[in-house]
Amino acid sequence: MCGIVGILGTHQVAPVILEALKRLEYRGYDSAGIATVNAGHLDRRRALGKLVNLSDLLVHEPLAGMAGIGHTRWATHGAPTVANAHPHRAGRVAVVHNGIIENFRALRSELAAAGLAHESDTDTETIAVLTRHYMDQGMTPTEAANATLERLEGAFALAFLFEGEDDLMIGARQGSPLAVGHGDGEMYLGSDALALAPLTDRITYLDEGDRVVLTRAGASITDAQGRRANRPLTRVRLDQATVDKAGHRHFMAKEIAEQPAVLGATMAFHCTPDKSALALPERLDFTACDRLILVACGTGYYAAQVAKYWFEGVAGLPCETDIASEYRYRQPVLGARNMAVFISQSGETADTLAALRHVRGHVACSVGVINVPTSSIARESDVALPILAGPEISVASTKAFTAQLMVLLLMALKAAQDRGKLSAQQVSDHLQLLQTLPGLMRAALDREPDIAELAQGLAGVNHALFLGRGPMLPLASEAALKLKELSYIHAEGYASGELKHGPIALIDETMPVIVLAPRDSLFAKTVSNMQEVLARQGRVVLFSDRAGLAEAGAVPQSLAMPEVPEMLAPFVYAVPAQLLAYHAALARGTDVDQPRNLAKSVTVE
Ligand code: M6R
Numbered sequence: 001m002c003g004i005v006g007i008l009g010t011h012q013v014a015p016v017i018l019e020a021l022k023r024l025e026y027r028g029y030d031s032a033g034i035a036t037v038n039a040g041h042l043d044r045r046r047a048l049g050k051l052v053n054l055s056d057l058l059v060h061e062p063l064a065g066m067a068g069i070g071h072t073r074w075a076t077h078g079a080p081t082v083a084n085a086h087p088h089r090a091g092r093v094a095v096v097h098n099g100i101i102e103n104f105r106a107l108r109s110e111l112a113a114a115g116l117a118h119e120s121d122t123d124t125e126t127i128a129v130l131t132r133h134y135m136d137q138g139m140t141p142t143e144a145a146n147a148t149l150e151r152l153e154g155a156f157a158l159a160f161l162f163e164g165e166d167d168l169m170i171g172a173r174q175g176s177p178l179a180v181g182h183g184d185g186e187m188y189l190g191s192d193a194l195a196l197a198p199l200t201d202r203i204t205y206l207d208e209g210d211r212v213v214l215t216r217a218g219a220s221i222t223d224a225q226g227r228r229a230n231r232p233l234t235r236v237r238l239d240q241a242t243v244d245k246a247g248h249r250h251f252m253a254k255e256i257a258e259q260p261a262v263l264g265a266t267m268a269f270h271c272t273p274d275k276s277a278l279a280l281p282e283r284l285d286f287t288a289c290d291r292l293i294l295v296a297c298g299t300g301y302y303a304a305q306v307a308k309y310w311f312e313g314v315a316g317l318p319c320e321t322d323i324a325s326e327y328r329y330r331q332p333v334l335g336a337r338n339m340a341v342f343i344s345q346s347g348e349t350a351d352t353l354a355a356l357r358h359v360r361g362h363v364a365c366s367v368g369v370i371n372v373p374t375s376s377i378a379r380e381s382d383v384a385l386p387i388l389a390g391p392e393i394s395v396a397s398t399k400a401f402t403a404q405l406m407v408l409l410l411m412a413l414k415a416a417q418d419r420g421k422l423s424a425q426q427v428s429d430h431l432q433l434l435q436t437l438p439g440l441m442r443a444a445l446d447r448e449p450d451i452a453e454l455a456q457g458l459a460g461v462n463h464a465l466f467l468g469r470g471p472m473l474p475l476a477s478e479a480a481l482k483l484k485e486l487s488y489i490h491a492e493g494y495a496s497g498e499l500k501h502g503p504i505a506l507i508d509e510t511m512p513v514i515v516l517a518p519r520d521s522l523f524a525k526t527v528s529n530m531q532e533v534l535a536r537q538g539r540v541v542l543f544s545d546r547a548g549l550a551e552a553g554a555v556p557q558s559l560a561m562p563e564v565p566e567m568l569a570p571f572v573y574a575v576p577a578q579l580l581a582y583h584a585a586l587a588r589g590t591d592v593d594q595p596r597n598l599a600k601s602v603t604v605e
Contacts, residue, residue: 001599002086002098003027003072004178006159006169006189007199008216014045014063017070020195021051026251026393027191028599029072030080034058035087035094035161036065042094042163046085067166069159069189071096074599077104078121088125090116091132092163093141097124098191099176100604102154127152131160142213145170149211155350155604159189169214173206176603177348177376180204180212180219182233187214193236193374194243194391204231205374234374243391250592252394252486256578257445260438262399263571266388266406267434275435276428278414283383284367286418289339292319293363295327295355296343297602299397299481300369300404304343305474306570307408314422315415324351325605328358338363343408345392345400346601347375354605356380369407371400385411394593395600396486398578401478402441402571409434409567433565437572443562444575450559451576454541455583457557461512464489465503466577467496467533468516469526471570475516479577485595486585496529509537514580518561518569519548527552543576 003024007013017034032054033046045063047053051072071086077100078084087094101107104123111118111129118125127148134144141162149158155175162168171178171189181188181196181203189212190196193203206212209224210231223229248254272279292311294304304321311319322332324342334340340359344352347370356366356377368381371389378384387403413430416422422430458464464483468476477493484491494503496515507513513533517526523544530552534540541557542549549558564572585592 001027001074001601001603003029003195004096004098004157004159004189004191005070005195006161006171006214007068008167008169008187008214009066010185010216011066012064013066013068014058016199017068018051018055018058020190020199021070021072023197024072024191024195025051025594026395026600027072028074028395028594030075031073031082031085032071033085033087034063034068034070035089036063036068037161037163037166038065040164040166042089042092042161044087044089044094046082046087048080048082048085067161067169069094069096069161069169076100076604077123084120084122086124087161088120088122088128090125090128092135093128093131093144094161095124095128095131096159097127098157098603099155101126101152101156103152107151127158141165141168142170146211157191167215171206171212171214173210174208175350178206180206180214182219185216187216187219189214197236201236202233203236204233207231208376243393250394252396252398252582252592255392255394255399256575256582258390259399259402259575260441260445262389262403263406263441264438266403267410269386269388270407270410271431275431277424277431278410278417278427280385280410280414281383283365284385284411284414286315286317286339286415288337289317289364289415290337291335291339292317292415293332293338293340293359294319294321294343295324295340295352297324297349297352299401299478300343300345300352302474302478302481303401303404303408305477306405306471307412309471310409310412310567311415314412315419316421317415317419322355324349324355327355334359334362336364339365339367341367341369341411342377342381343369343404344375344377345371345389345397345404347372347377348601348603350603350605353377353380369404371403395595395598396482396581402574405571430567433567437568440562440564440568440572441575444572447559447561447576448579451579452583454557454559455580456587458483458489458512458580458584459487459587461510462490463506464491464512464514465506466491466493466514466516467499467526467529468493469496469522470520472516472518472573475570475573475577478574479514479516479580482577482581483584485598486581486592487588487590488596489584496526499529500532504532504536507533507536507538509539511538512541513538514541514543516573516577517542517544517548518564518566518573519545519551520566520569523548523551530555543573
């Protein structure tokens with residue numbers, strides 16, 4: 001979603017802000033802009049589409065100044081147009097914003113009644129107009145920004161810049177992340193440390209409700225109650241904050257290829273050095289837990305659905321899964337012995353964060369399974385379990401999915417041990433099995449040429465179905481999600497046994513039906529369902545191992561996967577699902593790392 005950068009610098013800032021915005025591109029955007037103050041004069045440039053358009057504009061109409069704010073906009077209120085692009089300006093103030101101002105219509109009417117007009121359709125412009133209104137009444141920029149912030153309802157990360165103020169920037173955080181960077185004689189604001197990585201490794205993360213007044217001399221932070229606040233200054237490891245494609249054509253390709261190494265590292269972090277036992281936090285205690293609630297969005301939700309099989313099957317623990325955007329609106333029944341787990345790569349997904357806040361005080365323990373350790377979900381959970389996938393830049397989640405599965409499986413083993421379902425030795429045996437996973441993932445990655453060929457066959461279709469049973473069902477949903485978001489082919493994941501209750505009407509000789517079926521305990525049943533599709537001339541593509549392919553009989557197309565222990569199949573079969581979508585996107589010429597309309601981190605409801 002929207003990305004924010006602000007710099008009070010000692011050199012010209014527009015080119016530096018542009019570079020920082022490039023590092024925020026992965027969040028997803030449809031327009032961009034920069035405002036600077038130069039010798040007291042406030043000016044701005046905005047452009048529709050990719051940053052290259054803003055860059056071109058700046059070549060023809062340069063923007064001077066050593067103080068500036070920049071923004072990448074993912075449209076919420078108002079179409080992607082130049083007029084709706086940030087920074088928004090009203091009189092002497094310019095504002096960039098990530099989030100949604102829920103009461104902007106009321107404020108807008110109030111300002112209109114006072115004779116103050118708006119030029120855009122956005123909620124953000126109201127912030128600028130309101131601040132201008134207060135400044136017109138004689139308030140200083142800081143007083144006006146504070147007065148404005150008091151009036152805002154909703155979620156925001158904000159940066160304000162003022163005409164006549166070359167050494168002042170104001171930031172605010174409520175519901176959307178914002179970080180302060182400390183340079184040598186320079187100060188920065190950024191949506192995340194990635195944006196600021198080459199500028200500084202010294203970062204202060206603002207807390208919920210914080211406001212910050214920046215000058216080149218430093219940052220003055222106040223909390224939600226207006227008290228001076230000391231937030232810790234953390235050193236960000238630059239190797240974790242700087243990212244490149246490492247020779248791959250796309251970040252997605254790199255992130256898919258990283259999975260064997262990531263899974264090895266994730267497992268190592270949460271186990272003893274000899275990997276014979278778990279080393280999860282003591283606070284993660286399932287002894288008295290009577291129900292587990294897994295909540296997430298998108299890919300994280302499918303990881304949760306896979307994990308449900310493990311928590312119930314291995315640990316005998318009742319487990320329910322929920323889509324975060326629905327969770328708190330269905331009045332869920334919570335118990336004092338429940339544990340609630342929130343799965344999020346970014347740790348900032350608005351719905352997942354809201355669900356976490358919803359359960360606070362009503363469950364025994366809240367757990368964040370997150371990739372970004374400084375994220376809101378990490379900080380607000382009772383226990384934060386890092387998945388350690390490293391920065392995931394491609395909008396389509398790949399390595400975060402399998403790393404989430406790894407943490408969830410380790411949690412399930414701990415639950416089984418705490419509840420007396422597995423002995424320490426049995427847990428150790430499972431961990432030994434898990435150590436074979438990187439090798440199996442590599443074997444699956446080796447199938448890429450065959451998968452690329454299968455993807456060519458998909459490139460011309462408009463619809464596809466993925467079928468699975470047991471833990472392969474959420475995998476089918478995840479495979480369909482990947483195909484949809486990357487190639488814009490309509491795809492659905494379906495329970496293979498459920499097909500005949502309706503969707504089988506869709507089957508004809510044009511419909512690709514990709515069946516995910518390792519030779520496991522459910523294999524025979526899945527094959528029966530596949531036969532029902534074949535009998536109706538469906539274009540079946542079977543993903544199975546050698547034994548499964550031999551047993552299944554003739555199918556139009558197939559992919560021979562490595563033999564995998566049943567518990568590890570969801571990890572290994574994620575690889576062809578990801579690669580199929582990747583190569584279908586390549587064949588269709590879509591934007592692999594930044595698919596249309598999508599944002600990496602969805603920080604609005
Ligand atoms: O950062 P999160 O894991 O909370 O994000 C959740 C979803 O927005 C995310 O998984 C999304 O569905 C991905 N684009 C899927 O590839």
